[in-house]
Amino acid sequence: MSKRMLMLSIAVLFGMPAGLAMAANPDTGPGCGLGKLAWADYSHQKNIAPQVLMATTNGTFGSTTFGISTGTSGCTNDGKVMAEQKTTVFAELNFENLSQEMAQGQGEHLASLATLMGVQAEHQAAFFAMTQERYTSLIKAGEVSPVAMVKAINDAIAVHPVLAQAPVR
Amino acid sequence: MLFSAALPVEAGEPLGNAYLVELINTALQAKLASERDWHLLLHYRKNVLGGYTSEQDDPGFFMSPDGKTDPQAELDATLKQFFSNELVGRSKQPAQCAFIARYEWLRDRLRFDETRLPPMACERFTRWFTDFEAQSITLIFPSAFMNNPASMFGHTLLRVDQRGQTDSTRILAYTINYAADVPRDAGMAYPIKGIFGWYSGFFSTIPYYIKVQEYRDIENRDIWEYRLNFTEHQVRRLLMHAWELGNASFDYFFFKENCSYHLLALLDYADPTLHLTDEFLFWTVPADTVRLIASKSGLISDVAYRASRSNVIRRKRESLPSEDREIAHRLTKDAGELTSPEFAHLSLTRQAFLLDLASDYLRYRSETTDSPLPEWRDRNRAILTARSQLRIPSEEFVVKPFAKQPELGHKTSRAGVGAGWRNNDTFEEVTVRAGYHDLLDPEVGYTPDAQIELASVSVRHYNRVDQTRIERATLANIMSLSPIDSVFHVPSWKINVGMQTIKYNECQLCSNGVINGGIGGAIESRFLKREVLFAFAEVEANYSRAYRDDHRIGGGGTGGMLADVTDHWKIMATGSYFKYALGEKSDDIRWFVGSRYTLAQNLALRLEYNHRSHDDDVVFSMQAFF
Numbered sequence: 001m002s003k004r005m006l007m008l009s010i011a012v013l014f015g016m017p018a019g020l021a022m023a024a025n026p027d028t029g030p031g032c033g034l035g036k037l038a039w040a041d042y043s044h045q046k047n048i049a050p051q052v053l054m055a056t057t058n059g060t061f062g063s064t065t066f067g068i069s070t071g072t073s074g075c076t077n078d079g080k081v082m083a084e085q086k087t088t089v090f091a092e093l094n095f096e097n098l099s100q101e102m103a104q105g106q107g108e109h110l111a112s113l114a115t116l117m118g119v120q121a122e123h124q125a126a127f128f129a130m131t132q133e134r135y136t137s138l139i140k141a142g143e144v145s146p147v148a149m150v151k152a153i154n155d156a157i158a159v160h161p162v163l164a165q166a167p168v169r
Numbered sequence: 170m171l172f173s174a175a176l177p178v179e180a181g182e183p184l185g186n187a188y189l190v191e192l193i194n195t196a197l198q199a200k201l202a203s204e205r206d207w208h209l210l211l212h213y214r215k216n217v218l219g220g221y222t223s224e225q226d227d228p229g230f231f232m233s234p235d236g237k238t239d240p241q242a243e244l245d246a247t248l249k250q251f252f253s254n255e256l257v258g259r260s261k262q263p264a265q266c267a268f269i270a271r272y273e274w275l276r277d278r279l280r281f282d283e284t285r286l287p288p289m290a291c292e293r294f295t296r297w298f299t300d301f302e303a304q305s306i307t308l309i310f311p312s313a314f315m316n317n318p319a320s321m322f323g324h325t326l327l328r329v330d331q332r333g334q335t336d337s338t339r340i341l342a343y344t345i346n347y348a349a350d351v352p353r354d355a356g357m358a359y360p361i362k363g364i365f366g367w368y369s370g371f372f373s374t375i376p377y378y379i380k381v382q383e384y385r386d387i388e389n390r391d392i393w394e395y396r397l398n399f400t401e402h403q404v405r406r407l408l409m410h411a412w413e414l415g416n417a418s419f420d421y422f423f424f425k426e427n428c429s430y431h432l433l434a435l436l437d438y439a440d441p442t443l444h445l446t447d448e449f450l451f452w453t454v455p456a457d458t459v460r461l462i463a464s465k466s467g468l469i470s471d472v473a474y475r476a477s478r479s480n481v482i483r484r485k486r487e488s489l490p491s492e493d494r495e496i497a498h499r500l501t502k503d504a505g506e507l508t509s510p511e512f513a514h515l516s517l518t519r520q521a522f523l524l525d526l527a528s529d530y531l532r533y534r535s536e537t538t539d540s541p542l543p544e545w546r547d548r549n550r551a552i553l554t555a556r557s558q559l560r561i562p563s564e565e566f567v568v569k570p571f572a573k574q575p576e577l578g579h580k581t582s583r584a585g586v587g588a589g590w591r592n593n594d595t596f597e598e599v600t601v602r603a604g605y606h607d608l609l610d611p612e613v614g615y616t617p618d619a620q621i622e623l624a625s626v627s628v629r630h631y632n633r634v635d636q637t638r639i640e641r642a643t644l645a646n647i648m649s650l651s652p653i654d655s656v657f658h659v660p661s662w663k664i665n666v667g668m669q670t671i672k673y674n675e676c677q678l679c680s681n682g683v684i685n686g687g688i689g690g691a692i693e694s695r696f697l698k699r700e701v702l703f704a705f706a707e708v709e710a711n712y713s714r715a716y717r718d719d720h721r722i723g724g725g726g727t728g729g730m731l732a733d734v735t736d737h738w739k740i741m742a743t744g745s746y747f748k749y750a751l752g753e754k755s756d757d758i759r760w761f762v763g764s765r766y767t768l769a770q771n772l773a774l775r776l777e778y779n780h781r782s783h784d785d786d787v788v789f790s791m792q793a794f795f
Binding site for chain 1: 337
């Protein structure tokens, strides 16, 4: 907060509220139609959510929008998340929101994850109840990696009496 | 002769291409280069002295070296380039694909003979386009965020809504976001470069869930979502043009050619009858663009509100009896509260509600502080673990916004006429203010308790001394009041750069330059309707020939109150004391009482009283927003 206030005073003294939109750093390299998302390597894989926050907070003055450490680059040259990476990228970038919503047994991030994982709308409530019940083990997996969490959820679906019947991506 | 993708003609090679000549002639006869669609595609604006200039600043966006200023030459060169599979633009594709909106428009208008100008398979575009699963477009407006100059006026972006999307999966949609590319270490240069267009702006497609995190979770800004009534055809036009803008970069001007302006250009191409960009000459304030879009009948089909995390916490707390509020507060301090008898005796749904509130608060603390304490995270985990063991889903909690929708607010520029008394003279005055909102202006649609006044001038005529003078001028007068309670502790602050007219010693009407800054706190009460009480510690420098050595510098403080008496009537009262230790050694006591009555969305009355020692000033004015 104090840093921002300092910047603000500078902005005010030097002429004025600088502006309206600052956020994304688009592509500068070849072949990125709408601009590639900025993928940076962060060292603490476990703690991705605060990293994301840091990147975005800086991003209001700096350039990067967000960084991620999925290990593989999940971005197409045209600024989209690769289809096969969508679930992992989502799970990683929304880990804090997901863990809160799993504990709460509902929420838009959880519903979105269910959709990405191919859970049918009519089975969503069962999916929510399952992730709430397995909250502790899923979070433990998620703190290792988003891939591990997604796998743990898939494993749980496979043995679930209702969810197992639905085809899962 | 036939041209195919397999047998391309190199650009620049003399083309003995009869079909190209034919197309150019047909386009010339049909005057396609002066059509609105073509101008929208190339971002041409009419020059004051005739002719056209494109707002686009990347040479790779044009096929002709004269393309920036010559719509006809650009159209001819574009047609020629469609015969070639040479890779053009920053996105390095054949022209048919890199500029697919131009291609489709010209193809439809000139009815390309596909045997003589074979279409190319634009796989990259097709993949990109299909991946959106686009069904409709939503305009997203994250409201103003006072503590970051880049966000003071809010921001706008577009969301590309997916087929089959529901209210809870709309975060998966992509956005189309336009922003300046500012280097990380921009620091001091940032505001200056930003104002004069030294940064380049680019488009990007960031998933909406990241934007929601940024605005709702980190910056605590409310988000308004306006679903636009576009047909499938219009959505396709918008996306095709957005794809072309991947080749574009615009010089980013904070006041006009900013995020909002370029999004309007995209909407204009989607539906050329809208004429949105034509409405902005000098500056484009995001809230104004929202107002403009809302004013087009039938353009908006649905409005949704997404509350910032801090407002979710405020509303949840409001809904609780004080003893439950206390329990939630203790939960955030000590996980031991989870086993307390007070908590255990509550119903399961109430336990769930309090745990959710405590978790929201711990996340709020972690995500809004530069160096969060590790125990907040641990405590949040403990609370969520306890929450998961309750085995019930949280009930939906509808959060009512504190500020109304931005399109219901007053316009951003203001003019006023007034008359009054000062000491033993009378006067008339005229005031014009470029932007944006002060604490006494009608608050509907604006961030509560936040003031940004920019570029304001008052001219007064004093009748008895028969003198006309610039009474006041404001470069910037900004104040952010953030009421403190047991949960939120954000400081209030103010900064003011300008001049006013003072009476001091023998100097009767003297110009006085002011730089003032202050930091303090505010609290909210509800004795009448809603009041905000505030106090600031301040430093101030004055420059005037009224003072010995022409200046004085000192410090002091201000206390005051801002109060809503009714929905239309607001009053503000402040008192200040300053002691000046440098320059002219002196002190100063000031009072201010102001009152505003709203007549209409864009019309208000003011009565203001200003007191300094031996100097009393009363002015009554009518103010219109435009």
